[in-house]
Amino acid sequence: MMITGSKRSSRLPGSEIRSLLRHAGSRDIISLAGGHPRDELLPLQHLQEAVGRALTRFGRRSLQYGRTEGEAELRDWVCGYYQDRGIRVTPEQVLITSGSQQGLDLLARGLFDPGDPVYMNDPGYIGAIQAFQAAELVCQPWNFTSTPGSAPGNLYIVPNFANPTGESLPREVRRALLQSSHWIIADDPYGQISFCGPTSPWLPDIPIEDGPLILLGSGSKWLCPGLRIGWIVAPTALIELLGRLKQAADLQTSTLSQFTFLELAGLLPPEGARDLLVPVYRQQRDAMVTALKRYWDDDGAFRTPQGGFFLWLTLPEGWSAGDFAARALERGVAVVPGTAFALDRSRPGHPGTIRLSYSKETPEMIDRAIARLAEIL
Secondary structure: OOOOOOHHHHOOOOOHHHHHHHHHOOOOOEEOOOOOOOHHHOOHHHHHHHHHHHHHHHHHHHHOOOOOOOOHHHHHHHHHHHHOOOOOOOHHHEEEEOOHHHHHHHHHHHHOOOOOEEEEOOOOOHHHHHHHHHOOOEEEEOOOOOOOOOOOOOEEEOOOOOOOOOOOOOHHHHHHHOOOOOOEEEEOOOOOOEOOOOOOOOOOOOOOOOOOEEEEEEOOOOOOHHHOOEEEEOOHHHHHHHHHHHHHHHOOOOHHHHHHHHHHHHHOOHHHHHHHHHHHHHHHHHHHHHHHHHHOOOOOOOOOOOEOOEEEEEOOOOOOHHHHHHHHHHOOEEOEEHHHHOOOOOOOOOOOEEEEEOOOOOHHHHHHHHHHHHHHO
């Protein structure tokens, strides 16, 4: 039987990153490709304790169906998370999702109609591009820093240490954009991984109920991606609408995962996790920057990221990112070509750039990988 799929599914491009990660799983490959946390930093022992605590505290409720909008205890925790960052949130403004990627999918289908534009950085986060394209939205490039306060439509922004460039949105631009009459989706998975002090998901003292701001959050980068816990913070009426879409999609986020996350976040609260993670990721970032300056001909080909997982590197003139990535793989190093993050895959942009991730490998392996990449040149 020939499998063709629907017209909608056939329009979705494949992911270059997924293809690369198939190779990156090999022991012979040094992976600077995926934005994965360092394996040794995943809290295995704390998680074992958290599962036991969840089952003891919540009993069979942990194993039962739960509420579509999320368990009350976890929604209260999300409110406290934002309260600590100066943003007042009520439980009615919170929807627990199966990872923040589901939040993107729900917002793409619940806020917009097919053909609607969504303005975002180019290059942009491939997961957002795929979610918006799956909902038949049109991803439009927009430079948030050059024309703040005059956004032409609905926005998607990663405000802190964005994937793939590592850049952050200045506070004055965030404040100016709040004057917009359009929705602003602020996705903040990397805010906890800051090498320059505490960050804000947007700005303190912002009103959630009046719009236009929608916050997406997750514990995947600073706690545990395998639990697949994320959340949306938005006006109450919008949360109710998105809840109906979620009910049709998966009924609810795993009850056991929610309660385990809750207990794990009690054992490793955000500030404590940050104190453990940031020194390690800073050391790995420093190893990459030092190696690039040592082995690379042009140390002006990148900006040193101040947080997150990624460094955006410009190749010497005349180099194709796709060719470079292929040659890198032959030398045992996985990187992602910049073309993977172009908003319009029919006319790929950023052909002379690559994204390097310093999150997964040790400083020694990062140094070895950069030396191999320099040999290609």
